[in-house]
Amino acid sequence: MTDKKKKSTDPKTYKFDTLSLHAGYQPHKNAGSRQVPIYQTTSYLFDDVDHAAALFNLERGGHIYSRISNPTVAVLEERVAALEGGTAALATSSGMSAIFLTVMTLCEAGDHLVVSSQLYGGTVNLFRLTLPKFGIKCTFVKPRDTQGFKKAIQKNTKGIFGELVGNPGNELMDMPEVAKIAHDAGIPLMIDATYQTPYLCKPIDHGADIVVHSLTKWMAGHGSSMAGILVEGGKFDWMQNDKFPTMTTPYEGYHGLSFAEEFGPTAFTMKARAEGMRDFGPCLSPQNAWNVLQGIETLSVRMQKHCSNAEKMVEYLLSNESVAWVSHPSVPDHPDHELAKKLLPNGKGSMIAFGIHGGKEAGEAFINNVKLASHLANVGDTRTLVIHPASSTHSQMDEATLKFAGLSQDMIRLSVGIEDFEDIRNDFEAGFRAARKPRLVSNQ
Amino acid sequence: MKFKVNDVEVFASTGGRPFDKKKPLIIFVHGSGLTHMTWVLQTRYFAFHGYSVLALDLPGHGLSGGQSLKSIEEMADWISEVIEAVGYKEASLVGHSQGCLVIIECAFRHPKKIKTLSLMGGAGAIPMNPELLSLAENNDTKAVDLMMDWAHGPAGHFGGHPVPGLYHINTGGMLAKSRTIKNTLGVDFRACDNYKNGFEAAKKIKIPTLSILASGDKMCPVKEGKKLADLIEGSQVEIIDNCGHMMLLEEADQVLKVLKKFILTNFPVQKN
Known part of the structure; x- marks a missing residue:
């Protein structure tokens, strides 16, 4: 095929960086405003009674009340x-509310989920302790135990949930294989891709049906605003079996609407909004939505710097005498290195877990003595962040759960920022010097 | 709802309301490779305002059974059979793109059954780009990507879906990929390419006809739509600015406004 011919069949749809800046917005429909306006309002005028009824009946698109849209x-x-690469999305007040809304849209009391054991501590608690109060039970499976996901599926299982790269241990789930297991069982795969952002991985391309994000993290980047989102892939056939009656049969709560019949590839999002936002109401404020949009404009540029700094950091940590071990998918002897090369071709992310010689005491000394890196309970800020999970994010877990979640007392979770790498390295040198000190003292 | 035509199961959305044979019938016919879901922002209005609505999945498409029909003429006859199968003698037809060819041919072949025609992004002929046709017949997903690119105007490419949170191009693409591409899009494109009777059929149409065209439509440009409309006696033309071929979603409110006025005038609900 000649170049000329090739050009004629190449779609001219906008690509990633362009979409990061422009998708979802047309200035000429907003008074020519080049920047997205902040619609700081609770509610929207109806043209007449017929228009109001049409919006409530989902006859027409549009906004009614800012809790809904x-x-x-x-x-x-x-x-x-x-x-x-999704058909639709629904933004929420936080990543946790996106997960909760996803589960409540999918499940009813009496249902069951299969869940990766390597998750953010708050997510573990949701699945382990809170959802059972709603009659939804979960079986946890280690992310590398691909066949374990299959074995854990029960008759009433409604989906599989996991983080592509587990928090904080950096264990990868074989997403394409787990997706196949889910689809063979007629259930969807839900992936929390907060660590990756769509710049590093689009889970929908690898079989995921619903993707959730804490937008608070890398997507926004600035660490100023809480936000979450669920994204629908649009491929899952809700009508293939009778597991999802609230998607496929007339729904009393919406004039007998069958979401799957009426909205097909956007049915899940439509239901999550129409039912979930109406009844639970974890809406995102327009100001925070705008703040997140500012971050997304530079997503690919930031992610490239995050990843290059992370690779330099891995190299530095691997050669550091104070470091006992380093976990990052870019490390060749990481158990999931090959899988990471396949699923994360644009970079392996900026989350590094490492162990420090001297255990808990040394870890505390390190964290107390770094000055540039911020000690706090967040990840994915443009600034470098450190935390000791066992005493903070995962502190509500008992020892056994902690172990099952792949955590150890000497683990430090590091979210590498986009500062000049030399400055981060110098800061860490100071931290490691302090970490070595108590050990030397105790040896005397 | 589901019903049978020639022993083959047919799916049609009724716009979220029960199908009621006492109400006048409007049938919506989708474009190449797509499904009933493209009509969601028109059908529900009419279903909630006194009409019985059928947004069909053509055979072999969406949730309908059977194999895709291979010619526009077969599809036109099938629409006539649908009208009978659901217990009606007449209906008003609304089509998009390929659906316009189908309803023009249906009105030509079965004039007594059809009360009005509403054509969206229609033309008298839709010759296919040979490369696009070949990609679709070879089951290449690039055919869908190209169709979504060419079919969408600014709203599709940038966004601004009338339903909050939905992204046009990916939603349309997913609809077109919901069944095997060569068996839906490939067959449909070939049927469009082969169809030659559009202009002749148009000359014979004597029922109220509306053409909704879009200024940015690359697949059925305004010029082609007007050429067809000029042949239909008394036909009405409405042009939507800054919009592409997927006008029924990209500018759903404008389309509904024009369609409402036309249907309510020419095919009104009879009040007791």
Whole structure:
């Protein structure tokens, strides 16, 4: 095929960086405003009674009340759907509310989920302790135990949930294989891809059906605003079996609407909004949506710097005498290195877990003595962040759960920022010097 | 709802309301490779306002059974059979793109059954780009990507879906990929390419006809739509600015406004 011929069959749809800046928004429909306006309003005028009825009946698209939808938030939703290769998205007040809304849209009392054991501590608690209060039970499976996901599926299982790269241990789930297991069982795969952002991995391309994010992290980057989102892949056939009656049969709560019949590839998002936002209401504020949009504009540029700094950091840590072990998918002897090369071709992310010689005491000394790196309970900020999970994010777990989640007392979780690497390294030198001190003292 | 035509199961959305044979019937016919879901922002209005609505999945498409029909003429006859199968003698037809060819041919072949025609992004002929046709017949997903690219105007490419949170191009693409591409899009494209009777059929149409065209439509440009409309006696033309071929979703409110006025005038609900 000649170049000329090739050109004629190449779609001209916008690519990632362009979508990061433009998707979801048309200035000419917003008074020519080049920047997305912040619609700081609770509610929207109806043209007449017929228009109001049409909006409530889902006859027409549009906004009614900002708990359900808001024009600024809708730009963010479309933008993330476009970047993820999804059909639709629904933004929420936080990543946790996105997960909760996803589960409550999918499940009813009496249902069961199969869940990766390597998750953010708050997510573990949701699945382990809170969802059972709603009659939803979960079986935890280690992310590398691919066949374990299959074995854990029961008759009433409604889905599989996991983080692609587990928090904080950096264990990868073989997403394409787990997706196949889920689909063979007629259930969807839900992936929390907060660590990756769509710049590093689009889970939908690898079989995921629902993707959730804490937008608070790398997507926003600035660490100023809480936000979450669920994105629908649109491929899952809700009507293939009778497991999802609230998707496929007339729903009393919406004039007998069958979401799957009426909305097909966007059915899950439509239900999550129409039912979930109406009844639970974890809506995102337009100001926070706007703040997140500012971050997304530079997503690919930031992610490249995050990843290059992370690779330099891995190299530095591997050669550091104070470091006992380093876990990052870029390390050749990481158990999931080959899988990471396949699923994360644009970079392996900026989350590093490492162990420090001297255990808990040394870890505490390190954290107390770094000055540039911030000690706090967040990840994915543009600034470098450190934390000791066993005493903070995962502190509500008992010893056995901690072990099952792949955590150890000497583990430090590091979210590498985009500062000049030399400055981060110098800061860590100071931290390691302090970490070595108590050990020397105790040896005397 | 589901019903049978020639022993083959047919799916049609009724716009979220029960199908009621006492109400006048509007049938919506989707474009190449797509499904009933493209009509969601028109059908529900009419279903909630006194009409019985059938947004069909053509055979072999969406949730319908059977194999895709290989010619526009077969599809036109099938629409006529649908009207009978659901217990009606007449209906008003709304089509998009390929669906316009189907309903023009249906009105030509079965004039007594059809009360009005509403054509969206229609033309008298839709010759296919040979490379696009070849990609679709060879089951290449690039055919869908190209169709989504060419079919969408600014709203599709940038965004601004009337339903908050939905992204046009990926939603349309997913609809077109929901069944095997060569068996839906490939067969449909070939049927469009082969169809030659559009202009002749148009000359014979004597029922109220509306053409909704879009200024940015690359697949059925305004010029082609007008050429067809000029042949239909008394036909009405409405042009939507800054919009592509997927006008029924990209500018759903404008389309509904024009369609409402036309249907309510020419095919009104009879009040007791």
